[in-house]
Amino acid sequence: MAQFYRVLFFLLSFWVSLSAAQGQVTEAKLISGDFQNLTFESFARVLENKTGYRFYFDPAQVDSLRINLLVQEKTLPQVLEQAFKNTDYRFALDAHQRVFITKGRELTPNLPKDFFLGSTPNTPIAENTAPTPNRTAARSRNINQSELKVYQIGQGTATSDKANLAGHIRESKSGEPVIGAAVYIESPLIGTTTDQFGYYSLTLPVGRHEIKIKSLGLKNTRRQVQLNANGKLDIELEEDITPLKEVVIEAEKDKNVAGMQMGLEKLDIKTMRQVPTAFGETDILRVVLTLPGVKSVGEGSTGLNVRGGATDQNLILFNDATIYNPSHLFGFFSAFNPDVLKTVELYKSAVPAKYGGRLSSVLEIATRDGNKKQLAGSGGIGLLTSRLTLEGPIVKDKTSFLLGGRSTYSDWILTKLPNSVLNQSKASFYDLNAHLTHEIDDQNTLYASGYISRDKFKLGGDTLFNYANRTGSVKWKHIFNNKLYGVLTGSYSHYDYAATSERNPVNASDLTYSIDQNQFQADFSYFHNAKHTFDFGLSTIHYNVAPGSLQPVGPESLIAPDVLDREKARESAVYISDKFDISPRLSVNVGLRYSLYQALGPRETYQYAPFISKTTSSITDTLLFRQGDVVAKYHGPEYRLSAKYSLSDYSSVKVSFNRMRQYIHMLSNTASMSPTDIWKLSDAHLRPQVGEQYAIGYYRNFRANTIETSVEAYIKNMHDFVDYKNSATLLLNSHLETDVINAEGKAHGVELMVKKLTGKINGWVSYTYSRSLVRVNEAATSDVINGGKYYPSNFDKPHDFTLIGNYRFSRRFSTSLNFNYSTGRPITLPLARYFADNAMRVFYSDRNAYRVPDYYRADFAMNIEGNHKVRKLAHSSWTLGIYNLTGRKNPYSIYFKTENGRINGYKLSVFGRPIPNLTYNFKF
Amino acid sequence: MLRNNNWAQVKNNARPVRLKTKYKKSAAYTRLLDLLSLFKYYLVGCLLLILGSCVEPYRPDVIQAPNNYLVVDGFINSNGRTNIRLSRTLNLDGANIPPGEANAQVLIEEEGGPQFRLVQGNNGNYTSQPLQLNPIRRYRLRIRTADNQEYASDFVENKITPPIDSISWKAESDGLQIYANTHDAAQKTHYYRWKFDETWEFTTPFYSVREYKNNQITDRMINVNRCWRGSNSTTILINSTAKLSQDVVSEFPIIKIPSNSVKIKYKYSILVKQYAQTKEAYEYAETLKKNTENIGTLFDPLPTQLTGNIKCLSDPAEPVIGFVSVASEEVKRIFIKRGQLPIFWGTLDEYSYCALDSVELKDVAATFASGLVLPVNDILNEMGSTIGYTASSAECVDCRVRGTIVRPDFWE
Structure with a gap:
């Protein structure tokens, strides 16, 4: 069953991305689809792809939420309303195409017009705040903790609006460098792959980021960093010993298309x-x-x-x-x-x-x-x-x-x-x-x-x-x-x-x-x-x-x-x-x-x-x-x-x-x-x-x-x-x-x-x-x-x-x-x-x-x-x-x-x- | 003509270069390479034969090109008669010998000197008078075919062949190996080629004392049981001493005769002919050998187009096959008798299919008239009178079917 949903999801996201590529200008995009037993995270991703909105939520708050939904040409608010029906989740949309999900109380994303003059917040108001151990996940507590812990990179406050993050990616069991692992942040999409030494170097805007790492045959992981100035972050990846029947190898999977190299x-x-x-x-x-x-x-x-x-x-x-x-x-x-x-x-x-x-x-x-x-x-x-x-x-x-x-x-x-x-x-x-x-x-x-x-x-x-x-x-x-x-x-x-x-x-x-x-x-x-x-x-x-x-x-x-x-x-x-x-x-x-x-x-x-x-x-x-x-x-x-x-x-x-x-x-x-x-x-x-x-x-x-x-x-x-x-x-x-x-x-x-x-x-x-x-x-x-x-x-x-x-x-x-x-x-x-x-x-x-x-x-x-x-x-x-x-x-x-x-x-x-x-x- | 002269001029202007580095082709090394090829062959044999490596006949159907190029076979003998055979190429399928090219005019021409005409014999053979060519002049062959095409070889240096020191042989475990030995004290020859004519004695299994002549059985007057026959070299035998410190050829293998061959049943003789070669003639022969005699291996060199030294004067692009060289001929003959060879060597019976039959008197005419069956001896009854004849097929009785009863004049 899990595989079926994964395939369904892939198909959906593929179709969604295709249609997204066709009409990006449309303001109010209509959403259609059959969402069955999706985690909220996946659901949010689909909607992000489809609408161009960006979702902000606390994963710990939504981990028990499953989405079962059939929608036909609905707007985003309509869809969300339907999804959160009979739950205490609330959502709010702002003018920068951001969606904020909260539990219990609703946010008011739009301040009075004269509240801040001309300044946009540097970081989203709520992005994975208050990391807490995720008890439902099957992964080891260690890794999970390092995934949710916020790493402070660089001392003091930022002197410029960009800073560099570099380090090695290694396999946790043998310590071997991982070659060709993708290291990236999703918004804005900035990424690189590790070189022959497992080394990467990323120049990112200072601030809070979720760094994602993917590599062939190894477990995908991510790191929360607060980038203040240039700094180092070494990351160890676990071998992917999947207890399930199928193995999903995701690393570098878009290298063919996204990679610079030809031939x-x-x-x-x-x-x-x-x-x-x-x-x-x-x-x-x-x-x-x-x-x-x-x-x-x-x-x-x-x-x-x-x-x-x-x-x-x-x-x-x-x-x-x-x-x-x-x-x-x-x-x-x-x-x-x-x-x-x-x-x-x-x-x-x-x-x-x-x-x-x-x-x-x-x-x-x-x-x-x-x-x-x-x-x-x-x-x-x-x-x-x-x-x-x-x-x-x-x-x-x-x-x-x-x-x-x-x-x-x-x-x-x-x-x-x-x-x-x-x-x-x-x-x-x-x-x-x-x-x-x-x-x-x-x-x-x-x-x-x-x-x-x-x-x-x-x-x-x-x-x-x-x-x-x-x-x-x-x-x-x-x-x-x-x-x-x-x-x-x-x-x-x-x-x-x-x-x-x-x-x-x-x-x-x-x-x-x-x-x-x-x-x-x-x-x-x-x-x-x-x-x-x-x-x-x-x-x-x-x-x-x-x-x-x-x-x-x-x-x-x-x-x-x-x-x-x-x-x-x-x-x-x-x-x-x-x-x-x-x-x-x-x-x-x-x-x-x-x-x-x-x-x-x-x-x-x-x-x-x-x-x-x-x-x-x-x-x-x-x-x-x-x-x-x-x-x-x-x-x-x-x-x-x-x-x-x-x-x-x-x-x-x-x-x-x-x-x-x-x-x-x-x-x-x-x-x-x-x-x-x-x-x-x-x-x-x-x-x-x-x-x-x-x-x-x-x-x-x-x-x-x-x-x-x-x-x-x-x-x-x-x-x-x-x-x-x-x-x-x-x-x-x-x-x-x-x-x-x-x-x-x-x-x-x-x-x-x-x-x-x-x-x-x-x-x-x-x-x-x-x-x-x-x-x-x-x-x-x-x-x-x-x-x-x-x-x-x-x-x-x-x-x-x-x-x-x-x-x-x-x-x-x-x-x-x-x-x-x-x-x-x-x-x-x-x-x-x-x-x-x-x-x-x-x-x-x-x-x-x-x-x-x-x-x-x-x-x-x-x-x-x-x-x-x-x-x-x-x-x-x-x-x-x-x-x-x-x-x-x-x-x-x-x-x-x-x-x-x-x-x-x-x-x-x-x-x-x-x-x-x-x-x-x-x-x- | 013009081109050749230009070329010669450039060559004459060339400053002399140390000879040591000029000629780099080594027979010893070629042998190494042959062995390498052989090894690879065996490697395939041993490691992969088990695994299914195999050799199969291959006959593609593309080889039907309508080509008809002139083939010039022979060399200019600077001390005797020159024999040149002209023929044409044929398509691959079939084994018949291509007919000779008739009615051509063939000349040997000395550079800036006289011409010597070759006279047409049969089947494309053209033969000169015995000639003594000047060792310091260069010669070429000129041909005008019946269809008025003109061909000429390059002018070639006249090589003096050193005499053969000896023809030696060894009885090896599986056969008789014959070697040539020679040297050039002047250290000038370096490139050698050999050809040979073999002759051996043989007998048919049935000694016939009767003959059917003029519709009756008579006593046979000539012995047709013992004959001689021979064959010529068909492989290209070449060797170079250019890599050796002395111009010495030691035990160059000429031919190996299997221990059970009929050639050595009674007495065997071989006439080895030796020719000095130019480097170019040697290389031509070597390529020809590589192209057509090489063992099939995994790592065969690619076959190469052969360009000889003969050109069509009116159409230089027309392929002409052959390489004309000028040399004197040195020969040596040896005999090997059965008694000199290991006694346990048995001979394969080339007449194993022969059987003796009996012919009654009443059937004599019907049986022997055709000449395909010959009488051998009388069959007598208890009283001692002839009641019939033993007989066998002609080739089991008359050795002339395969050889000649004329004793060669060199036979000892």
Whole structure:
């Protein structure tokens, strides 16, 4: 029944707000509706929405009042009269559209005209006066008391008519900061959301306010404040352990419409857990791939193609440190342990000025801070991997730690296989996370985190490959005052791979590659006033790349040592952006980032004859640069503009324009990411990539913000991104410029999305139409592909449809269904055969002229949880899933080969039949 | 012509650059990559085969483009006869060998020097006189087809091939592996290509002593039980020593013969031919190999358009398939006898379906007249007189169906 009324209320308020939007000028609005068993508070809210009147009353006085009313086109006084019939409640209306409800005696709101000359009262006469504990509410007395207690903020009397209130929002059980919680007052509507530290800053008129706080999965709360001057208010939110059957998640529910950001996809771990995966373990990259505008070339590949961009155009930040290879085991697993994650944010279009260095997107992955109150742990046991996480306080409420580890037993599985080649093989990986948070005092907080991931694999006792990511970051957050805080971040990222072959002593060799990145950045946020929020800062990155070395192994090896010169470079940037709320409806975010890139010596570079294709035979000279010399310099502005215009409370339009510059390029001769891909810095020949994106979006929420819909369209141009000449050599090539070409790219698309994240049935549906095209036409040097015309890029998949659906039967049993369709990716097909060198050979079509068959997959998962007793030693759950329910043999790779003089085409499917999986998860 | 000359000029003006960094293609490294591919293949095999990974034939119906491009197959032999085969591309469906291109005029042209005409043979083959080409000059191939289209290759440097040091072999657990070994003391070759001709001895299961000739059974005069047959290399065999400190090729695998192959039942011989290549020719061959011979893996490089060094002079956009290089040929032959191989290696019987039948005298004419069934030996009764003949199908009796009884002149 309760749900029925809630729905009724939502419908009503929705309808009411619609009609309210239509005729705001009408003086005496008529009210119609069926109000059944409403609390007076809800009733008052409906009437407020409907009439524009503002209600003032003491909640304690009206808590026992239930409204049962059926009205047809009545005025407000008529309605109230009817509602209060046979009760001792009285009401009074004044000229400022205020309604005062009292018990027992009536107010006379309108004083004699000459009583006050020209002055309006600063605060309402009666607004929640005399807070008293509310005995009927089920909440704990503590919280309730803090909700009703009036907090005095600031000393003495106000010096100006506005003051600033700032503080942290934390979860009461673990002390974790709450990101993205909405903090607002309703009249006038002023609000903000907490940042990544759970920090908020609000500039409000001085006086009495009710601050409301809402966040996903946490109980909504409010605080009564008497704001006298600038001050602080830290607020703790309780986890929403709802005793009822349904959970209402209200946090940020209008973020889609009201938020400034466009092209931002935010996922929390709860949402990610529901998406079925091939191996049963939550995989964030796999979930990100279900979002509109994000694609990959195929299964078993974690390379993301965001809005027609290449896989190297995504900045993947893990606790502020760049990750170069986000996958384990050739991309069948992502390199992030789901248990330590807090949020994943993907910026597709309006990338904040703070970020730079990649063309297409920023994927920001943040781990939790660790439980500040008590020791806790969680983990999971799956068919291929297991993981364990521990967290807890070192100093209660001040210092906390988080440790996570994950490993696979595929090595062990390999030794059990009957094939001798396979059981000499190795395939293993692990990743480790450590995170420390220390609150020095109110003003200073220190964060330190480290991450290691490593993969090893070997085939039948031959070549051993391994690759590793290592990152570390230290962050110091300092709050200068309520309005200004700064974060200093130092981070280090490392990626390397090695291939060691020892089978043939003559060819025994060791090939290595590595990249190191040291980054320092300072970011500041300044909450100037209610209208302006400034973000500014600077950053500098130092790259040090060992682009390849081949060393002989053992005395018999004839391999000549070949070590390519190290590449060094510095990338620096300054930025400033202003979030300017011009009016409650219109706000803009204007940002400028200026980046400067210097390729540094020592280095040898070749000069080539002009106007012909760069080849080793067109080298004319060799230039030698010494340590510290600037080999090449590139710089340029990056504009970040976005604007939001609210059409109504439930709909808005947003536009954005972005320019991005990218100075580091991934070179890969394969369509998907593979561990031997190399990252190459821009130099005298390889220009930086520059991309521009124009985007427009329309957002509309339905059913009281429970259903979000959006349409976004974009156009993107990419200049100087890297493509390869035919049969390019990328490894151990000291003159890569002879094998790569700068290509032009353009992409455009429309993304539609309907999302429902609450209720028994939740999930999202998205459809994307997009194109991504490439052109290689350097007529001057005759480097031309496909006759210099635009051709589809490797990841051009025009139609893409995704459905993520969850149905919760009960609090302990839920199911998910995932459906995915996309156009097949482009392929270069053989067109003709010919006979040469005693065998049939193939003549290939223009690059990417055809497509592989369409991709289609459905997955199913079931989540069974143990009982939900709040006090219990450990909570556990089982995840049972079937990946590729229909067993469709989606093509991963299509290839042709000459066998016995005939040309045969083959289609390789990776997951060609339904794959069951089972994982046991626990939490203590 | 004009374009080529310009290009040559620029190249001649170029200042010399240290060779160390000029050539960066390593066969050893390519091998690493191959292994990586292979590993990925196996990874899929072991971890995912269980989970349903599979390979299926794929035949899209788009491959019906009406194309008919000239294909030039062969190389200019700087020390002997040059053989070039001209043909056309065909659509993919089917396995027939495309017919040769007839009535073309084919010339070898020395840069700023004489021309040597190739004479048309059958099936698109054009052959020159034995030539001795100047090792310091550059040569090209010119073609004028019957429909008056003119084609020319780039001028190519004449590479001198170092001799083959040895052809070695090893009996491995599952077969006979044959290797080539060579070196260039001058350290100038770096890029190698091999082709080979194999020959082996074989026998049919039934030794025939009778023959049906002129409507009667006679004694067979020629032994048709033992023959020789051969085959040519069909894969692209290339290797580079550019990454090695010395120009030495050690044990480059030429071919692996399964231990149960009929090729090594009696005696086997292989003639390995070696050619020095230019870097460009090597890269062309490597791409061709990648495009058409690569193992199907998860992470295959994308197939690439192949651009050879032959162009149509009237329409430079017309694709022409082939890469003409100029080199001398070095050959070496070895023999491997059954006795040199492990005694426990059994041979797969390529005639396992053959059976002996008996033919009564009254049926002799009807059975043997067609020549599809051949007599093997007499069937005698207790008295010792012939009452019929044992017989089998022609290919089970006469080895000439599959090979030749002419003993090759090189056979030891």
